[in-house]
Amino acid sequence: MTRVLPGALAALLLATVFVPLGLLLARSGGSGDWLEAWRSPESRHALAGTLLTSGGASAIALALGVPFAWLIARTDVAARGALRTVVTLPSAIPPYLWTMGWIALANPRSGWLTLVVGRERLDVYGTAGIAFVLGTSALPLVVLATAAALERIDPGLEEAARLSGAGAFTTFRDVTLPLIAPATLSGGALVFVFASASFGVPYLLGVPANPPAPTLTTRIYAEVLMGEAGLARAASLSVQLLLVAVGVLAVNAFLSRAGRVRLSRGKGGSARVTALGPWRWPLSSLAWATAVAVIVLPLLAIFLTGLMPTWGQWGRLTLEHWSLVLQPRTLAAAGASALLGALAALLVGALGLAVAITRRRWLETLADAPSALPGTVLALALLVAFSRDVRFIAFERVTFVLALGNTLWLVLLSYVVKHLALGVRAASDALAQADLSLAEAARLSGAGRLRAFVDGVLPQLHGALVGAALLTFLTCVSELTMSVLLVPTGGDVLGTLLFELQSYADPASAAVIASALLLVVLSALVVQNVVARRAEARG
Amino acid sequence: MTAVELLEIEKAFGPTAVVKKLSLSVREGELVALLGPSGCGKTTTLRMIAGLERPDRGRVLLSGQLVDDGATFVAPERRGLGMVFQSYAIWPHKTVFENVAYPLRLKRPTDVAGAVKQALGWVRLEAFGERRPHQLSGGQLQRVALARALVGAPKVLLLDEPLSNLDVALREELRGEIASLRAKLGTTMILVTHDQAEALALADRVAVMNRGVIEQLAPPDVVYREPATPFVAGFVGGANVLDGEVRDASFVSHGVTFPLPAGTAAQAGPGTLVVRAEDVHLGDGGPALPLEARLFMGSATEFRLALGASVLRATGPAALEARPGQAVTVRFGRAQLFSRRGT
């Protein structure tokens, strides 16, 4: 088994990710064709749009994230734990939900905030709006990386600066900031990658904008809709998107290596808390006001839009639209999403475990890689590879037909491949910490290899695997970027249904479904917390 | 002239008082060691002098100037102190040269390079200026920390267990380095340590701390020869500390009656008797105690005798014929009695 398993897993990954990726590249033509395609004005416009919105998103996430991280990690800001929960909440909620909230708040004609500041004064559509929504919904990437670095710095390093004659601000500038910079910038790089790969936000905010603000992902989508002719152009655009992601991730890998050297001498968890003194209330108020404005308000707007079709008519709060949740089409989409999510979670857990127990670094790297692919690129590769039935002919007579094109199976495949890294990392970290003597004890008492693994090791991995599966379920249930390209015509998953209602027909109904989805996500978060805490109590 | 003066400072973390009404005055040019067991409040006291921690009550004065009394507070960067941290605290993102130059750069003097070179010379690291901290050994890092703390010519140098992370050989070497630097620069120093050899070797005066109070403040030989309390005797000299009662020129502990040596100031009643291991004579008359173990220590042999549930330690000649299990007679050559009135 130990010799067959790695090979089988590698073959599976090659067939479902790397061969399709190769086919996509082949479809895009050679490098000459790429240059040709990239030189077109539409393509240049889209690339500029991606770079601008992603750069803007990183800038916003850094500008908001570093102060939040400092307050959370190092000060006695009011309700510190609650503030941490609120500013890290966006990591669990799909970004297009935020977009829906911001459209309700800040569309130029009837947004609630627009009405406060004056019509046409506020416009969430366009490049700036896209950058803002992406930046705030990626806030946790910067906050968590920075807060972790701040907590790991040896407090002596900062105290030594004080004793050398530096004031509090000079110390922050000369010592703290250089020490957290690698971690923080690496968080910023991840925001960039996340933003450049995102589809829902730039579509909902960029396409209706005046003038339109295209990005690579929305451009690829538009090309795919044009059919065969568009597919080649979409393929060459996706090469561009892939290069952006790979380039930024390479920079990021370099930065995190630098960061490790710098923080390695710190003693964990010994950071001291700064008393803010007279600044405590002004800073706490400012922090909370910002957190409420960028995180709580848009979520609230979604709930309220579902309850109040026309803004301001508080007397006409109604649950009328909620009946929509029970319509057959909604139920079918919800059922499909739940089923796909559950299957994906199961497979991610199982395959992640399988990859981890082979203990082969190269296989883990191979399984991790697809998570870095922009969803649009992965979906397009699968689309190209499996658009026709794949036939295997064995023994010259028996023909297997693998008909994945235009089915939900392809959607499931994309979910599993994209999130496999979650399962691999969880299983591999847990395995590294597991006490293998339990399995050895089981073998000594006469159990076979498999039995010893199941009885001795698996229980120790259980918590981590459940956590990874839950996270997979949560992200898949509301997945949009890949679904929009892969879900067969006539079918729906929750993401595509919401997307369609929001962009073409009926924002109020979209808000109702979004509210229901939010309720599911928030309660799942609570469940996940409980599971994690119980695992901690047991470990 | 006093360089540092603490007046009845107190500090509690939550419900636990860590420093209790502690007063200390350090003369200019003096080296005072704060010596005590782990958790007795040494670091906290040092941090209050530096301004990294605020006392709950009491006053801190530097060169006669009030720097902290609750209302007044002079920030650490404006106290003109140098400090060496137990964790080295060398900035990993700066070179050795830049680490040492930093305090000078904040003051904008004229010749930074010259002063840094001189400071690196003091700790014999002239050749290491362009190195990065992760390319240095622990002992070299600690010397960079010393140079950085001294480069700005601080009024007082605070050292928090500067040698405890080093191996024995390096510790000896750096101990010598600190002593010679002090002779050269005449800087006032406060040294925190839990290593009595370090304190006794380096300090002009030793402040022995226990549970947030100074039990004795005296020159090293006085602390060693005339401990003021049983705790000091036990911690500094490694003496036997016996609880018991004085009866007719004898001391009764754990049911065994020891004749008190002539000249011991004695007063009938409960008391604590302190006897150094080298003052316990074996096989020379007196009560007999069972031998538990003998440990060969090189120049001498330590004998451990059972006294009730505790142990009486004696050093004696290796030639002494006694095997574990045998009873050996015990006589005290010199002892110090502390009476416990009211307890």
Ligand SMILES: Nc1ncnc2c1ncn2[C@@H]1O[C@H](COP(=O)(O)OP(=O)(O)OP(=O)(O)O)[C@@H](O)[C@H]1O
């Ligand atoms: N920031 C803090 N918060 C709470 N308790 C603290 C804090 N700093 C120190 N203490 C406690 O105060 C007591 C004295 O600490 P201190 O660091 O002064 O001891 P120390 O004498 O330096 O000990 P060591 O030799 O182990 O360094 C300890 O019990 C410690 O746990």
Ligand SMILES: [Mg+2]
């Ligand atoms: Mg200490």
